[in-house]
Amino acid sequence: MRNKGLVSSPLYILWKRYNRQQIDEFGLCRYCIMLCGHKKLLNTLSVVLASQSPRRQEILTNNLGFEGFTCIPSNFNEDIDKTTCVNAEEYVQRTCNGKMNDILSRRKELDIQPDLVISADTIVVGVDGSILEKPVDRSHAISMLSSLQGNKHRVMTAVTLGLLNKLDDNQYKIRSFIECTDVHFIALDAEESEADCDSGE
Numbered sequence: 001m002r003n004k005g006l007v008s009s010p011l012y013i014l015w016k017r018y019n020r021q022q023i024d025e026f027g028l029c030r031y032c033i034m035l036c037g038h039k040k041l042l043n044t045l046s047v048v049l050a051s052q053s054p055r056r057q058e059i060l061t062n063n064l065g066f067e068g069f070t071c072i073p074s075n076f077n078e079d080i081d082k083t084t085c086v087n088a089e090e091y092v093q094r095t096c097n098g099k100m101n102d103i104l105s106r107r108k109e110l111d112i113q114p115d116l117v118i119s120a121d122t123i124v125v126g127v128d129g130s131i132l133e134k135p136v137d138r139s140h141a142i143s144m145l146s147s148l149q150g151n152k153h154r155v156m157t158a159v160t161l162g163l164l165n166k167l168d169d170n171q172y173k174i175r176s177f178i179e180c181t182d183v184h185f186i187a188l189d190a191e192e193s194e195a196d197c198d199s200g201e
Helices: 010-017 035-042 054-062 088-105 138-148 190-198
Strands: 047-049 116-125 152-165 171-184
Touching (some): 047 054, 088 116, 138 190
Antiparallel strands (some): 116 152
16 A cells, blocks of 8 residues: 555554553553653563564564564454444454453463553555455455555554553453544556555555
8 A cells, every 4th residue: 555654553553642641551651651762661561462463563673662572463253243333443443352352361371461462453444434454365455456546545443452450460451542544545557556565565
């Protein structure tokens, strides 16, 4: 897509959101402190990223300065019936929460008790309101690109944070939010569509 860079990345969104939210859960500061301003303290925490996405790992490392976090892909079956959701926001949030719940439910099996678990899910909402997810193959990807060309669509990312509360029987306090980015996709010819698909972006 032409919406490149960090603008719709879930971990950039996490970074940006904490610039304007209280983060008392970490005991760092009360108002408007960015996560990346506390790299030293955050790196003393055990962090699990519920994803195997290289891009999300890259942003967590390069932009937030996290070191030594663990990537544990969720086993959540992303097959929520879209007709049971009121809108795209509910669909992406339920999927994201499902990933979080899967990791937390497998803590004993995985032998983990992280201070922070991060899960995320991203979808594209077409001009007709249809929900587009990760393409299954190259042909599907090209078809998706073609359907978006020359139109405005919305990239929607849900992020869920699981924060360990050691004062409450090691339960996790869950915080979730959704960030949306409107993107206007320029028209591409067939050769450009194939090159964009093959770029891996």
